[in-house]
Amino acid sequence: MTAVAIPPTHPTLRPRPVSDVLTMLGRSLLRAVRYPALTVFLVVGPLVMLVLLVYVFGGAFGAGVAPGVTPGADGRAAYLAFIAPTLLVITVVGGATSVATSAAMDAAGGIMARFRTMAISSGSVLSGMVLGFLVQALVAVVLVLGAAFAMGYRPDAGPSDWLALVGLLVLLGLALNWLCVAMGLHARSVESASNLPMVLLLLPFLGSGFVPVDTMPGPVRWFAEHQPFTPVIDTARGLLAGGAGLDGATVVQAVAWCVVIGVAGYVWARSLYRRERRL
């Protein structure tokens, strides 16, 4: 028997993208189960905003978003209908900020370096994270929606509207998660990883999220009308209202923004993953 010093390459060590992504998704979800505080945080943030905005400000604000509504209980109901879609979007944004922290943690510890020395699909490490947090965000969205229902929210959406809404939130989640993975890898430390994504949480306030944009002064209004979250929130709101007041151009803008953000985030994240880190 002739023994060779170097064994032949194990045939099963060839990259298998689908299997690797599923493995990494499993890891991400297992981490979520082991550290539920993060998922709870994803739900609690939007929930506090929902309760505060509806029960404290809603009575007065309602008349501002739905002309003719009397302040008080009717105002609260009108404001709840106005901001419930916004909070679903904000829940998805919250999920994305957690991705940044998670990516920075992996990069700071040795585990990402370990993955990079293994014969696995190079995209699987980040894809697993992106998909794992998307699942968590969607679970959080369902819980926030449930809370809105409990507060009396009754959307007029039909089955196709709901389906389109899920599609929109998934698309938004994928786009923001890729962007935030890149932001997390770009950060110098785990502590600062969520700084840049926090800006994303501000954008719904500087758009159509909480008040109609036509009540804003010139420059602010211009910004509100031209930033990505306004068409996304308007689309979500329109779908939940059963299509009322929703025009095609808004939907196209919303989808286009998501695609642009997603592709840019993906390209940036992949290049940061391959970047050499000083050892």
Add this chain to the structure above:
Amino acid sequence: MPTIPTEPAIQVAGLRKSYRSRSGDQLVLDDVDLVVPAGTVTALLGANGAGKTTTVGVLSTLLAPDAGTVRVAGHDVVREADAVRASIGVTGQVTAVDELLTGAENLRLMVRLAHLGRAEGRERVAELLERFALTDAADKPVSTYSGGMRRKLDLAMTLVSAPAVVFLDEPTTGLDPRSRRTLWDEVRALVAAGTTILLTTQYLEEADQLADQVAVLHGGRVVAQGTPDELKRVHDAGTLDDVFLALTEPAAATPAETTTTDQEAVR
């Protein structure tokens, strides 16, 4: 089982590597030559900052060489990075485990990424837990592990894919004497099974105990390479400590027997 070495497991010639930063490039590896025969242990020695970790980084495909040829397990680290990755296992200085998962879950993650079958994987996990005395802690989260247990789990994870070449970057730093012995025994068992090991270490006793061959890294070059006994003889030194101190002194007044030290003297 007799092994007939066909090609060295690690071949490095003229390796050059510098880090780019805003304050200018910093040259870490100037001209490194290193040959590690298959099935042997080579210890890479060097002072702090000598470039041991950088060398391991290049060999394990984490860093791209600026110049030179680097072949690991018969494959070029730049052009055939995936083939190299399929043949190596790396345990770095920073413990590479998932803190939120249990020890067994970490190992199962490696099993899935190595694309092992279900039954084979289960067997491998049980065997590695047993070998590293982690069976009792298998279902506890890694965040509750001691430093030594983390190190052991880290190495166990590296071995899941049964790599032909294993890199250990300061594997025993911070370990108590008993854990260190356990790890040494593990290294010996791996080599007995035909694995090639390159380890970096600060402990010269470790190199003396384990290594078939020692390479001393200084000034971005390998300034001496040989068996521990050869080095002691050439440098007329009683211990590897003395060899190390003689070779890595800032203004090295080294004997002129070897060509590498000649180069040092010319500088």
